[in-house]
Amino acid sequence: MSLLRVSLRRITVSRTPNPKLPRGLFHQKPRTTLSFSTYHSADHQAKKALGEQFREEWSNYSQFQRASGADEFRQGQLVTVHGFLSRRRVKSSKLVFADIQIDNGPAIQITSSFENPDSPDAELTKAMRAIPLHTPVSVTGIVSKLHESPPPPGDGVSNSGLFPSGVTRVDINLEDIQALNQFPKDIIVSDGVKFPPKARHLQLRFSEALRSRLLARPQIGLRLRNKLNDLGFTEVETPILFKSTPEGAREFLVPTRNRALAYALPQSPQQYKQILMASGVRGYYQFARCFRDEDLRADRQPEFTQLDLEMSFATGKDVMRAVESLVSEIPAVLNAQFSMVKRGDDVYPVLKRGLKPTDVEGQDMQWPELSAPFPRLTYQDAMSRFGSDKPDLRIPFEIRRVDHALPSEFVSKITHLKNPIVEAFRFRPQLGQDGDVKTVAKFVDTLMDNLPAPLARHPDGAPTALIYDSTRPLGGLSSLGHEGVEGLTNAGSGVTDFQDLEDGDILFFQARQDVPFSGGSTALGTTRNHVYHQAVASGLLPRDFGFQFLWVTNFPMFTLDNNTDPGQGGRAGFSATHHPFTAPLTANDVELLATDPLKAEADHYDLVVNGVELGGGSRRIHVAKMQEYVMREILEMTDEGVGQFSHLLDALRAGCPPHAGFALGFDRLVAVFTHTNSVRDVIAFPKSMKGEDLMVGSPGLITAEQQKTYHLESGRNGVREAG
Missing domain, CATH: 3.30.930.10 (Bira Bifunctional Protein; Domain 2)
Structure with a gap:
């Protein structure tokens, strides 16, 4: 009991920073402050008192027990763990549960309860409830239950030796809790909170996705x-x-x-x-x-x-x-x-x-398991079939050259180029039971109205989209004319991708100069990627979590x-x-x-x-x-x-x-x-x-002393070498 009483006194002291400490020392606003000039002009006695108060406050937050090792986690054993007080559930005035956040370890749940309101257990429960959430704490208690599952085969890790292998959760009956540095009230934490880049440390702490990755x-x-x-x-x-x-x-x-x-x-x-x-x-x-x-x-x-x-x-x-x-x-x-x-x-x-x-x-x-060897494509094949030297093979449509099947009137509408190469691909959305051509039309309108600038203002012409609709003249492809529709859909054209058109199919066309491939992508290749990702985001295609590797x-x-x-x-x-x-x-x-x-x-x-x-x-x-x-x-x-x-x-x-x-x-x-x-x-x-680096503020301005040391001069256009 003596240990418990000391711990409770320590908790009580640590919850309230000394009002005479300088502002910001523990990230809480004190009732009174000493300015920098006041501090240095204070007499010896005031400085001594301030030093004692600082030492007392530092002692409250710096003393904590050694964490228990894996061999100590047994039911009925007294253990100590360190982590962040992450979640608290008040079941009644006499029963409180809380979670301790520990990366690279099992879930930790602590329980604090009491029967007699005048007992040390009541004081402990009160103190635990008073500690702000997200505060780093040292927790000591009796292991009430270990939740175990078989350790992963082969590459299973054993919690770095801090916790028993195979344990997924530890339930602890609280005996002692110590705040190690209180979390400030002015930082608001909510589910899915997004902190600015300057507070990257907070994003790291509160984003499970970021920490997990x-x-x-x-x-x-x-x-x-x-x-x-x-x-x-x-x-x-x-x-x-x-x-x-x-x-x-x-x-x-x-x-x-x-x-x-x-x-x-x-x-x-x-x-x-x-x-x-x-x-x-x-x-x-x-x-x-x-x-x-x-x-x-x-x-x-x-x-x-x-x-x-x-x-x-x-x-x-x-x-x-x-x-x-x-x-x-x-x-x-x-x-x-x-x-x-x-x-x-x-x-x-x-x-x-x-x-x-x-x-x-x-x-x-x-x-998914990966099967070697991976497929191989030449640069020329990748550029002609996918319009990219880093093709995404999850996308279920390829690019085909179609200028030989199109009338010159249509080609002149989509580009100012003379004798260009015209390429196209067919995108077939998954409409589901409630989808129809109107759903596709809305998708296309939104897509084309919000094209990235390099596509919308491409010097060879922007991409053109046509929707196949069997209820309309020429299936909604009247811009191609009879000659163009026949050329695309007839087996004699040598292109088979457009012979089995269905309602809701979208045809994308793009012209480019008749020159050898160079660089990493064509305009239509970029459009192909953009259409796919927008379709996934809009629910017109399922998200594919597989991995399509190739050389x-x-x-x-x-x-x-x-x-x-x-x-x-x-x-x-x-x-x-x-x-x-x-x-x-x-x-x-x-x-x-x-x-x-x-x-x-x-x-x-x-x-x-x-x-x-x-x-x-x-x-x-x-x-x-x-x-x-x-x-x-x-x-x-x-x-x-x-x-x-x-x-x-x-x-x-x-x-x-x-x-x-x-x-x-x-x-x-x-x-x-x-x-x-x-x-x-x-x-x-x-x-x-x-x-x-917006957190630390780099790169920083070069100082006059650094310019002198490194023989640099600051000119109108920045820093240049001197001499």
Whole structure:
């Protein structure tokens, strides 16, 4: 009882901050405050009193008992756990239940009750009810029941040794509770609350989906790491402070105190890992931090993590098989440790031992097993059939070329181009019993009225949508005319997709210039993706939680320069599609380097799933003479530009073996497998779309002292190098 009385006194003291402490010390507004100037002008006695009060308050919040270990959790045992007071249920004035939030552990339910209103148990119940929700607490009590289930096979974790394996919930009769730092009243928490980016710490604490995805991330990483170790790869850390080299993306520079000298943060460990192959390392990997100063999207961050690997004495096919074996491991670890839950439109994994009784919707879903080898498509096939070099194979319709079947009058209505290529696809919605053509018409009107600007104002013309309706003349396709309808629906056209039209089918048309494919997508390919996702959101197609993996191969070795990517800075007017170290695909492509390099194909392969490029790799140029030829003669890089790669050329010249590699976007991989479209949902502290960390306020302004130290000047257009 003496321990209990001390605990109760401690709770009572900790609930009310001392009114003489400085404002904000415990995030509660005190009744009186001491200003900074008052504090420093106070006499010695006042300072001493303030110090004693601070020590007392600090003592109230800092002393707590050691948490119990897994071997102590037995029925009838006195245990101590730490966590957040997350939910309280007052059944009566004499009976209260509360939950303790513990990540990576079972559910904890504490019970506090009493019979005699003058008993210590009554005081304890009163004190527990007075502690604000979401406060970190230390709880001591008697284990009344352990709820157990069989541990997951193989990859089941045992609560990191803190709780017994297989326990999903622990019921504890409260003996003592201590607040460790009270949660402030001015922070309002509600179900599904969205905090601003500046309060990322609160979003992490109160978003189950965000926390769950962060818990899944290291489990996926651990499985991949173990698999690579089993395959004989060696983990090697490469430097973060690198040098500026024109690999293809913009870099972040790090100034030094030496005038005119700067580091560059690595776009990838590409050059270091090739040097490792020349060093005799047979197989290399690392979870590498990479940095690129590029335009941001939902699946991009200026700093990101990639699982980087390289294999010597290997071809691209060897690397692809290794990557397939890696990725195929992920469903097993997720199914063993996690269940899916559904909250509104969001679906995400939750540790099985942390499931609540109400978590039933979505649990019947599984991460499907992956079957290797994955399908392979050439770049040309992917662009012609799907309009994208990262096609989403879940979308149940493909693109067909139809300009040979259309009258010139219709073509002139959808584009100003002369002799264009016209492509189309048919989208068939799932209308259900209550749906009809009017439902489809409403969907199309909304879709076309809200097209993204790049589609609505495309220079080759916006997409055109026609709805098939058998009750209307020419089935509602009168814009095509008799000739166009006959051309599309007749078997003689060679296109079979439009011969069995049904009411509600939507035909989308788009014109483009009659030039070879380049870049990552066509306008109609982008429209195809947009239509699919809008149809899923509108309920016209079911959401597909499967994973459609494929390899895209045979990319062009070089791509015409654009106004976005810096490329390699050569004078040829084109740049390496992947990077300048990628090898030609065949002997014929080697010959094309000298005669028509834009027709040469590269031994470059991308791994794609559900319309997301998870990573890319290639067989490398391992002969120094060939590498220098590509840089100097094909890309027409300057002597200075080629000289920036002298370290790599020296390594290749030293008898570097043939080698190939791959870089897997780890953030994207985790996002895909945890069913989110944004990598920001799987990164604890992500950057905004402007590359800013809004929580800490970075990047920050350069101070005058820093400008002097690093030989920088602040000009009208920002900071520039001095001297």
